[in-house]
Amino acid sequence: DQQVKQNSPSLSVQEGRISILNCDYTNSMFDYFLWYKKYPAEGPTFLISISSIKDKNEDGRFTVFLNKSAKHLSLHIVPSQPGDSAVYFCAASSGGGADGLTFGKGTHLIIQP
Amino acid sequence: DGGITQSPKYLFRKEGQNVTLSCEQNLNHDAMYWYRQDPGQGLRLIYYSQIVNDFQKGDIAEGYSVSREKKESFPLTVTSAQKNPTAFYLCASNHGSSYNEQFFGPGTRLTVL
Numbered sequence: 001d002q003q004v005k006q007n008s009p010s011l012s013v014q015e016g017r018i019s020i021l022n023c024d025y026t027n028s029m030f031d032y033f034l035w036y037k038k039y040p041a042e043g044p045t046f047l048i049s050i051s052s053i054k055d056k057n058e059d060g061r062f063t064v065f066l067n068k069s070a071k072h073l074s075l076h077i078v079p080s081q082p083g084d085s086a087v088y089f090c091a092a093s094s095g096g097g098a099d100g101l102t103f104g105k106g107t108h109l110i111i112q113p
Numbered sequence: 114d115g116g117i118t119q120s121p122k123y124l125f126r127k128e129g130q131n132v133t134l135s136c137e138q139n140l141n142h143d144a145m146y147w148y149r150q151d152p153g154q155g156l157r158l159i160y161y162s163q164i165v166n167d168f169q170k171g172d173i174a175e176g177y178s179v180s181r182e183k184k185e186s187f188p189l190t191v192t193s194a195q196k197n198p199t200a201f202y203l204c205a206s207n208h209g210s211s212y213n214e215q216f217f218g219p220g221t222r223l224t225v226l
Contacts, residue, residue: 004155032212043117043203043217044156051212089155096211098163100146100171103155 003027004092006104014112019077021107023090026071030092034101035064035075037086044089048075051096077109085111115140117218119204124223126191126198134189134221136204142216144209145187147171147179150201150220162187163209191223198225 005024013019021035031052036044050057050064050073057064063076077084087108091101117138126132136145144163148156148171158171162181176195181187187206191198201222205215 009153034214036217041201041220041222043205043219046214046216049212049214091156097207097213097215098144098209098211099169100158100161101156101215102172103148103157105153105155 001026002104003030004090004102004104006088006090006107008107009105010108010110012110012112013080015082016079019075019080019084019109019111021075021077021088021090021109023073023075023104024071025073025092027092027094027102028071029094030102031095032093032097033064033066033073034091034097035062036089036091037084038089038106039086047088080109080111082111082113085109117204117206117216119202119218119221122219122221124221126223126225128225129193131190131192132198132223134191134202134204134223136187136189136218137185138187138204138206138216138218139185140206140216141184142206142208143184144207145181146205146215147177147187147189148203148205149173150203156203159189198223 034049038044087106090104146161147159162168
């Protein structure tokens, strides 16, 4: 039973446009959500996080939105750059993450020139 | 340079042999984690440790063992009881308190022949 779902295995976006990556979760106990970027055969790199007391968090070109009633979060990247091409993982945890993270299967973002 | 190191990058073993994967961090983090990634899948939690000499099973602990004798080190042993050991193994760490992102090492690709 997948508790964190990323339903789009891949997404293609033109350079300079907005990239929107989506994530749904089923566990209502999740209270901390993170996005990671990953290249093949490398470890994930942390991008941005949000706790359940917020509905938005921004860091430069990256914004994460959380809709608790819909159990949905999204990552917006504006403007998209060629270096953003990678696999993006959504992760979630209860209790603030100290007991480990539950990951989605990832979305492969491809930025077209 | 502070960070997490995993060695070796690639590891080959014969079926039926135990193998130990190394993870070291010099970030002074209290908590350490082991995940495994299979092709097209997200990361899944194997074991985690929030403090020296203590560790907890994650979602897929069967066939694995760990130790945490030092704060800096959290080695993972893949035993012969693990039915599908070929995977990409990732180690992570954080301060252990709530609402802190995990930092990942570069990973070890284990192939069992």
